[in-house]
Amino acid sequence: MARIWQVLTSGMSKYIIVRLLQIVLVLYLYMTLVFIILEAQPGDITDIYVGNPKITPEAREAIIKQLGLDKPLHERYLNYLKNFVTGHLGCSFKWGNIREVPDPVCREQRPTWDLIKERLPRTVLLFLTYTIISFYIGFFLGKLIAWRRGAIIEYFSTVVGVVLFTVFTPWFALLLVWIFAVNLGIVPIGGFINPDNWRVVERVGTVSRDMGVSLSNVVFNYILMWLGGLTLVWGVIYLVSQRFPYAWQRRVARWGSVCIGLLAMGAFFGGAWPGSADQAVIASETRFNFFLWQLEFPAGTIPLFPLALDFVQHMILPILTLTLISFAGTMLLMRNTMLETMREDYVMAAKAKGLPDQVVRDKHAARNALLPVVTSLIFAIAFSVDGGVFTETIFSWPGMGKLLLESAIEQDYPVAIGTLVFTGIFALVAHLIADILYAFLDPRIRYD
Amino acid sequence: MQRARVTFEPTQALWRVRLQLLWRGLKSTWAMFAESKIGLTGLGIIIFFILLWMLWPIYPWLMERLAWTPEELEAARNAPYGAISSIYQVYDPVTGYDPLIPLEENREGNILPPSRRHPLGTDQYGRDILAQLMASTGSEFTLGVLAALITVFIGTCIGAITAYYGGFVDTFFMRLADVFILFPLVSFLIVLGSMMELTLLKLALILGILFGFGQITIILKSQALAIKVKPYIEAAKVAGGGHFHVIFRHIIPNMLPLSFLYMMFNVTSAIFSEAALSFFGLLPGARTTWGIMIDSAHSGGYILGGRSFEYWWLWVPPGVAITLLCSAFYLVGRGLDEVVNPRLRKR
Numbered sequence: 001m002a003r004i005w006q007v008l009t010s011g012m013s014k015y016i017i018v019r020l021l022q023i024v025l026v027l028y029l030y031m032t033l034v035f036i037i038l039e040a041q042p043g044d045i046t047d048i049y050v051g052n053p054k055i056t057p058e059a060r061e062a063i064i065k066q067l068g069l070d071k072p073l074h075e076r077y078l079n080y081l082k083n084f085v086t087g088h089l090g091c092s093f094k095w096g097n098i099r100e101v102p103d104p105v106c107r108e109q110r111p112t113w114d115l116i117k118e119r120l121p122r123t124v125l126l127f128l129t130y131t132i133i134s135f136y137i138g139f140f141l142g143k144l145i146a147w148r149r150g151a152i153i154e155y156f157s158t159v160v161g162v163v164l165f166t167v168f169t170p171w172f173a174l175l176l177v178w179i180f181a182v183n184l185g186i187v188p189i190g191g192f193i194n195p196d197n198w199r200v201v202e203r204v205g206t207v208s209r210d211m212g213v214s215l216s217n218v219v220f221n222y223i224l225m226w227l228g229g230l231t232l233v234w235g236v237i238y239l240v241s242q243r244f245p246y247a248w249q250r251r252v253a254r255w256g257s258v259c260i261g262l263l264a265m266g267a268f269f270g271g272a273w274p275g276s277a278d279q280a281v282i283a284s285e286t287r288f289n290f291f292l293w294q295l296e297f298p299a300g301t302i303p304l305f306p307l308a309l310d311f312v313q314h315m316i317l318p319i320l321t322l323t324l325i326s327f328a329g330t331m332l333l334m335r336n337t338m339l340e341t342m343r344e345d346y347v348m349a350a351k352a353k354g355l356p357d358q359v360v361r362d363k364h365a366a367r368n369a370l371l372p373v374v375t376s377l378i379f380a381i382a383f384s385v386d387g388g389v390f391t392e393t394i395f396s397w398p399g400m401g402k403l404l405l406e407s408a409i410e411q412d413y414p415v416a417i418g419t420l421v422f423t424g425i426f427a428l429v430a431h432l433i434a435d436i437l438y439a440f441l442d443p444r445i446r447y448d
Numbered sequence: 449m450q451r452a453r454v455t456f457e458p459t460q461a462l463w464r465v466r467l468q469l470l471w472r473g474l475k476s477t478w479a480m481f482a483e484s485k486i487g488l489t490g491l492g493i494i495i496f497f498i499l500l501w502m503l504w505p506i507y508p509w510l511m512e513r514l515a516w517t518p519e520e521l522e523a524a525r526n527a528p529y530g531a532i533s534s535i536y537q538v539y540d541p542v543t544g545y546d547p548l549i550p551l552e553e554n555r556e557g558n559i560l561p562p563s564r565r566h567p568l569g570t571d572q573y574g575r576d577i578l579a580q581l582m583a584s585t586g587s588e589f590t591l592g593v594l595a596a597l598i599t600v601f602i603g604t605c606i607g608a609i610t611a612y613y614g615g616f617v618d619t620f621f622m623r624l625a626d627v628f629i630l631f632p633l634v635s636f637l638i639v640l641g642s643m644m645e646l647t648l649l650k651l652a653l654i655l656g657i658l659f660g661f662g663q664i665t666i667i668l669k670s671q672a673l674a675i676k677v678k679p680y681i682e683a684a685k686v687a688g689g690g691h692f693h694v695i696f697r698h699i700i701p702n703m704l705p706l707s708f709l710y711m712m713f714n715v716t717s718a719i720f721s722e723a724a725l726s727f728f729g730l731l732p733g734a735r736t737t738w739g740i741m742i743d744s745a746h747s748g749g750y751i752l753g754g755r756s757f758e759y760w761w762l763w764v765p766p767g768v769a770i771t772l773l774c775s776a777f778y779l780v781g782r783g784l785d786e787v788v789n790p791r792l793r794k795r
Contacts, residue, residue, distance in 0.1 A: 026626045033627065034636075041643050158486070162782075166716060166775035170727050171742055171767035174751050182752060189752070386632035390724060404635050405728060408642035416639050423632040431630055 015439050023432045030424050035080055038417065039073070084421060089113045090414030094407070112418035115403060118217060120385075120422075122192070123392070123399035125224050127384030130319045134327035135377050141327070142334025142373075143366045146342065147357075158335075161328035173321045173394040180317055187317045190396040192216070193310050219307045226268065230261040269305045318395045326380065333376055337369040344368070371442055378434030382427040480787045487783015493776035497585055497769075504582035508539040515565045524548055538576070541583035541736045545574040559750075562761055569761040571741070572748050581765055584737045588719055588773060591652045595718035598656025599664060600711045606661070607668030608699045611676055612691065621665060628662035637721065641730030648734050651725070655718045664710050668703055675702045705788050712781030716774045723770045738766035 055063075064070050068079065083089065091106035095115060103111045145154045181189040188194060193216050234257055241253040341347065342365050350360045388401035396402070400419060407415035481487050503510075512521070512535040524532050527547030532538055538546050546565065549558050558574035560566055568577040610618045640646065640654070675681065676699065684698050725731045726739030729747075734740065745751055745762035 022623065026623060026630070029623065029627045030630070037640070162775050162778060163771065166771060166778050168720070168723055168767055168770040168774070170724065171763070171770065174746065177752060382630065386634050389634050389638065405638055408638045411642060416642065420632065420635050420639050423635050424630065427630040427632060
């Protein structure tokens, strides 16, 4: 017992526990704040029926009673908290049930949690991909322009960076759609899938009825799981390989694992999957049209590769847009922190030792300028769901942001509020992970 | 013990000394600020937009003198549809309509390309684009600056108070800042906009409060902590200054440069949020804004339609205006950053 107590109250564990408790407190404050703001709205939900002659005052009373709006404030507040703790986020007003066995509470309506479960992976894949790409580019360019301060490249990239950083996102996205999709026609205008490519594959029978998902969700989640799994495995191999004594061993381990992982993923998606009797129903003609080539598959199989490619094709333009918009912020931040670390004594010492410029820049200055950039990376991931509203709407990418905007405009309040609270929870969890990561990277923090 | 009474005969009135000091401070700040081309560019763009805003009331008058011939005026007065009694009716940003549009050769619906009477053309309802652009400039400025002022006021006061008192006050406001930092602002505004009728003033207030309790409090608090340990604060306390006096006369004035800097960055985010909300049609309380202009072009199908770039004047000017104004405040902020933060100055 004493041993456990000692571990819990020392260094890292203590830090994590304290942060965890604080995060729970912050989450509680956030949910209370949302509740207060919602309660402060004038009128109630039945006000939308005021002009409707079919809804009598008695019917309105009944709706109020059914939704529990006649209960006292504290009871509603407790109910609200309880529902979020138990994971029941209410039933959508707009979306109908799609399962064979309907939800016991929502019956003919679709539960909000079901919608969020379907939409979240799409947002996560899109935004993780662009965040990683744009942060790498931003880090690289920021390092370069800080090092060559006063050169023409610094002036040029600062101007471009500021314009991209402050450009009006929806407008810029529309401009890119206009250039790449409407005029050049090399990518789809928007959307998630091309229905022409999916019509040949009917919905996977049992899966769609039981899980409330269609084949597109199954294929999409395969992609997400593979990418996530590969990243995780690669991260572990990277950490392990740091202990290898020779540089060539490290290189072989890192690049080898990347190649094997990509090959395995290709093998998984490349094969034509036999459709089992109750699962897949394949139409007679399996031909896929892509802008580059035509693909044909034997009848009775699920061709995963072209289906996966369909997603990739639709992701190119949103990722390009988001990367262009957001790498500038990282670049300017990296430039600023790099300018500060370049004044430190150890950089001067490294230069005085006669180390090559590139080594001083990459190993001494850039690594120490990395910490604020890592923080902003995590913040960017935390806010991806929030900031995704614009991009997802313009590219009609059916993720969380589009769900939120649609449900807000169509006054589907349970979904809107559920999505709003979930966005906050997502941000909080990302923040917690950031804190822990930060404490690992910088020992000064945990011994505060 | 009798207290020694120090009397001195001022050679100048106190207010003149203060004014001189302020003038000298401004001059040296300006000299440093003028060194950065970035900041000057931003200031130039802001001045351009202010001029645009000031020109707006006399724009119809100017057009009447410069662009309209007497025959056209006469024709507009006797037009079969939408006859005008004064030129101001043509250039109204919301209800304006040029009665000569049906007589034009190269038109589609009510859309006119840029021409003599309409330097930036008209939109699908026959309203002058430049008039809408000018009329919106004022509201964008008001909203951005008002939201930023509220933000900075809250941030500075709370930053100073938390740094001064510490303890429970500090913990409470820092945890509150955590909530506000992680607040999904866009989602929240969308949900709020669907529930209540947001006007520009309400939006400025909400944005100001949401930004004010967030990151800016933490940044300004760290600044206030550095000021709190300076000898002159100690001196002020020894001289018998109360808490209120020390906070508001000694700590806050020394935080103001940094507050001003963050105000610039906040103007950018406020204008951006407003434009985004009105782009999605969630700001019904606003008459006309740049975001609404893009939205009406988009929802009318003039951006992604078949012959999209033919109607560039519908959506390029407002988009460029938003981008320019946002980047102008950001650039001024960057220029001030080099004044306030000596480490960023050139070698």
